[in-house]
Amino acid sequence: MVARALLGKVLVHGGRSGRIVETEAYVGAHDLACHAARGRTARTSILWGPPGRAYVYFVYGMHWCFNAVTGREGHPAAVLVRGLEALEGFDGPVRLDGPARLCRALGITGAQNGADLAASAVRILDAPAVRGRDVARGPRIGVDYAEEWAETPLRFWVRGSPGVSRGRPSRRRGQADSIR
């Protein structure tokens, strides 16, 4: 799965870069947590386009979130990047845990929506994969409304990384479910 494979890769924008340490997969129009589940609209049309482009959306009146479109044309699926570890271009310490924080820190906004991730100012660079035993997975964050999809373990993160967000999947209790 692409969300798992993106862990360890490098997101770059505006001269700043970070190693991807937390992702969530949104797998299609049938996934009730996916923005595409409510049909093709002006906002979500990029999701139906070709893979390898940025889907950047605005939430809660103040935050941008960055996704990479992963589904082939006509198949809306994407991976939300939720956490990074700082690599280059930052002036002092930065927090990159959380999808909106990382966008703010890298200067990603709606201006990058639709950008080609292989040939524009926003890029994802290849890098060594994260070892299986360092990867954990669990339910996605903030999607309680998505019925059975709320508990589907489509969130992936690098165990122990400071770039992993602290948001819990609020429905269930207990610790982060984990392990590969």
Added chain:
DNA sequence: CTATTGATGGTC
């Protein structure tokens, strides 16, 4: 540590 709330605005 958990829980709650205000900020702030596009989308449908």
Added chain:
DNA sequence: ACCATCAATAGG
């Protein structure tokens, strides 16, 4: 009305 959020605050 509803959010794929964050920061600040209050309470145990």
